[in-house]
Amino acid sequence: MHSAGLAVVAEVEWRVTDLRVDWADDPVDRLAELLAVWLPQRDDYVRRGLDPASAPSYGVPGDR
Known part of the structure; x- marks a missing residue:
């Protein structure tokens, strides 16, 4: 089992992308x-x- 992650900050002060995969045989896929x-x-x-x-x-x- 392996892990992979991706975090991206762009144009704003917070991460616009923050994805992570844990405990997967093919985490990149x-x-x-x-x-x-x-x-x-x-x-x-x-x-x-x-x-x-x-x-x-x-x-x-919470949205209408």
């Missing part, structure tokens, strides 16, 4: 799968952090 799901949503989550009313909810609890 699994991380690539997670990144493929995350990247299309990343900018919306950054927008949500800056202006919550202007961003899609993606089913986040």
Whole structure:
């Protein structure tokens, strides 16, 4: 079992991407799968952090 992680800070003061895979036989491949799901949503989550009313909810609890 191995681990892999990716953290990215860009354009704002917090990590816009912070993904980690633990206890996987193929952590890099699994991380690539997670990144493929995350990247299309990343900018919306950054927008949500800056202006919550202007961003899609993606089913986040507490949203209308």
